[in-house]
Amino acid sequence: MGLSATQRYSFSSDAFNGASYQFSPKSLGRDPHALLNSIPSVKKSWPVETVPGPNFTINSICPLADNFHSNSKRSIGIKTTKSIPHIMTQVDRMQAEGITGKGIKVGILDTRVDYTHPALGAGVGPGHLIVRQSDHVKKSNTICEHCEGHGTHVAGILAAQPNKLGFIGAAPGVELSTYRVIGCSEEETSMESVLNGLHRAYTDGNQIITASFGRAEQQFDSVSSLVEYIADRGVIVTAAIRNDGLNGRFERIIPASRNKVVAIGSAENGEVPRFLRNATYRTNDGTAKAFVWSPAVSGSSPWVDVELPLAVGQSTETRDCDNFKNAGDMTGKVVLVKASACSDTVDYMGFATREGDMWSKAEMAVKRGAEHVLFYSENEATDFMQPPDSGEFRNIPRAAGMVPYSTAQEFIRLQRSGQQITLQMDSLNTSSQRYIDRVPNARAGLTSKASNWGFTYRPVDNISLGLYLRTEFELNVKPDVLTPGEPILSTWPVDHGGYAVLSGTSMATPLAAGIFALLLEARKNMSVADLKTLLATTAKPVAFTTNAQDTSLAPVLHQGSGMAQVWNAAHATTLLSTTKLIFGDTLYPTLDRSFTIRNIGSGEVTYTLTNRVAKTFYVLGEGEGSPDVPDEEPPSLMAPSPKAVKYADAVAEIVFANSSVVVPAGHSVEVELALIPPKGLRIESLPIYSGFITLDGSNGDKLSLPYVGAVGSAGRMVPGLTVLLGLTCFVALLDYL
Structure with missing residues (x-):
């Protein structure tokens, strides 16, 4: 075809025969894929694109x-x-x-x-x-x-x-x-x-x-x-x-x-591990007392041998981002700042949260001359400091760190009783004692x-x-x-x-x-497909919230099959025919509403079946409608806009032909079920319901099978993706046979 190209990489194995090439842009024409795919030895071609760095x-x-x-x-x-x-x-x-x-x-x-x-x-x-x-x-x-x-x-x-x-x-x-x-x-x-x-x-x-x-x-x-x-x-x-x-x-x-x-x-x-360092503080009587702290990960310079008085904001317990309105000049002081946001709002999962963050508050202190800031959290399960967005905050402290909640409360008590507090902290480059401790995580x-x-x-x-x-x-x-x-x-x-x-x-x-x-070692003779099934079906569904009054599970689309339980997977003698049930939407529902239980153990097992419901949520907000992505937008599948998710109390009902099933050793039994979708929902907002069918075996096996479906028409949700190529490097899957 007269294509001008330079080979960059080649790949050859029983899984993939291919190569990447750098082409002359003029030789590719208007439709490079059609041109490349028309070559007899090419099965498929892809443009060479970039991959973002790790996101953590x-x-x-x-x-x-x-x-x-x-x-x-x-x-x-x-x-x-x-x-x-x-x-x-x-x-x-x-x-x-x-x-x-x-x-x-x-x-x-x-x-x-x-x-x-x-x-x-x-x-x-x-x-x-x-x-x-x-x-x-x-x-x-x-x-x-x-x-x-x-x-x-x-x-x-x-x-x-x-x-x-x-x-x-x-x-x-x-x-x-x-x-x-x-x-x-x-x-x-x-x-x-x-x-x-x-x-x-x-x-x-x-x-x-x-x-x-x-x-x-x-x-x-x-x-x-x-x-x-x-x-x-x-x-x-x-x-x-x-x-x-x-x-x-x-x-x-x-x-x-x-x-x-x-x-x-x-x-x-279940725990929050954190690195801490020893430091000391003195009050009016000059007695030195120990406390622990941790330096900021990034976003500020290292601490250099500090011995400075501590300043506590006058409104540390309020939601006002400016805790230092009447504080005066804060030059030459270490400022204590509460690491909380500033105003009430709702996060993407529908939970109460706050806007703004601790760096917004620190910025107010820096504007008044502060160069050193110590943050503290709202409870003893300390939230780690995140580096500030340099594009959003221009005035960040030269050095930042964090103290435990209990330490901050003691500092606040002393300051309110009229005590002057002076902190002494070694440079991070010295060999002062440091260690790691762990505190409970409130969202475990x-x-x-x-x-x-x-x-x-x-x-x-x-x-x-x-x-x-x-x-x-x-x-x-x-x-x-x-x-x-x-x-x-x-x-x-x-x-x-x-x-x-x-x-x-x-x-x-x-x-x-x-x-x-661990599973591959423990169950050497089991197929990979069965190992995947076991890990999924023995996983433990997780709760939606730590609120004891709400016993619902997190939506299946949040958690999949739940928390992996490897010991259960390594010892279970029950295999299910699938790892999930997709019921489709109520306009075009799936017809297959059954699964099979296979007993690979040595004795008969009776399984008790139950339906554990998860939170129902709306894909779209009220009046949000089906998204339209204009041609000039960059490639995206972000549709619609990520507004706070709304949840509903209505859930699906699962009716089993039999609530218990007996499966002899070495045999399989099909379980048939009927689905009753949730009622009373805003169909135009596309509610998504889900839950878990749980199986409690008389042999001790505990399994669960997630299910998910939509009320209304899922077909109306068609996110758009604009394809903009302009690339001259392609990977081709080649037929070498």
Whole structure:
């Protein structure tokens, strides 16, 4: 055809034969896909696009890179840990039985992993925890703290060896391979890098591949295609669903949204780990007393040997963003600021919250001369400080930190009694004592607010250059399961502190990968498909709220099957024929309303069936209507706008032909059911109902099957996606046969 092209990468295996090429723009014409797909040896082509860097929250970083433990290739004699995330997912029970994922091969696709870290084996190669490492970005050999620490943190969650901070990974017996496919910016990372690393992870023989990254769902997606080819060949692929949940119920992410990928959502950890430092304060009598504090993660400069008086805002208990209206000059003082927002509103999940944040208040103090700010939370379960948005706040303190709630209350009491308080804090570069402690998390076990949720899509228009591509929304369920991801303690690059506390689905995903490694070791003779089914159907549905008066579960589209319970999955002798029931909408309902129970145990089992309802929510607000996305808008599936979600009390009723089912050993029984959709809802706002069919077996097995459906017509929801190509690099799936 006379095409001018330069080959950039090639991929060849039983899963994928392809190559990427740089074309001359003039040779591609108006419709590059049609041109490339007309070549006999090309099955499909995709443009080469960029991949955003990891999307996560840094809560706390260990101040200095101490030598916490001895260097060793792999620690021997793993003992049960008291890690709360492990207890929440039953990992502790598996490790107590000696199951550590021994010999299971796991590949991590992420940013660079610091293989020199003692808790990660302090090396690469046979006998080490990390047996191989490859770089598919190759832009820099340096580690960027706030980006490239991501992969190191992920690796520690999955497989960290024992250390003085008292935690280990979920599966410390695995053989890790790490593949750097993500840089610190979109400019550094292309789909080619991800494809290359993913293909290499498959050809290296990994049984599990985990990816804590993703991008907004689009139809031009070579990575998802390769992921599904790999999954078809028996490899378990876990992927983070990302942390854009605050954008609403239409933020779908690839590759997590693909059916053959196990999409991992984040739940709140039962504890809040935090790094603290010792300091002292003096009152009028000059007596020094100790207190603890933690420095800000970023957004301010390090503290440098401070001995300054403390100032408490005159309205610390109010919701006014300006706590210092009558405070006068605050130069040369450390200012105490309440880390709460300023005005009441409602968040995207419909919960009461407040607008503005602690940095808004700090900005008011800085305008009055303050350079040092200490925040405190509204309760002892301290919220970690988030770095300020530099585009929004121009006046941030030169140095910031946080004190526990109880310490702040003592400072406020002393100040109100007329005491002058002087703080003395060492430079962060000194060796003053520092340690980690843990406090209870008030939202323990709930789905993380930032964890993505919503619907998947399918294309309805042909792909063609410059045309408007439409997608129809589906009632598929993603995430598949939850594990704790907020906040999580793990490893961090040695030169940048060695350990850190991070939050996000990025942290939940490697825990899920480790859980699958435990299952692969425990149930060696079971198929991957059955292992996936077991993990989903033995998961524990999570509550909608901590309010004891509300016993409803979180919507299925928030939590998938619920919190993974690996010990239950490893010991269950019941297999269900599906992991979810999709009832469609009331205009075009699905006709198949049954599932099969298979008893793979040695004795007869009686199963009691119940319906546990979840919260019903509206896709659209009143008068919001079906969205229209103009052609000039950038590519987006964000429709409609992410207004606060409204919930309803009406729920679906499930009627079983029999409320109990007897299944003999080695046999299967079909369960038929009737659905009665909820009534009295605003049909024009597309209500989504959901819940769980629970099965309590007389043998101790406890399973649940999520269901979801819509009242009205889901077909009216057609988010738009404008296709703007203008690209000259393409990946082609080639037919070499």
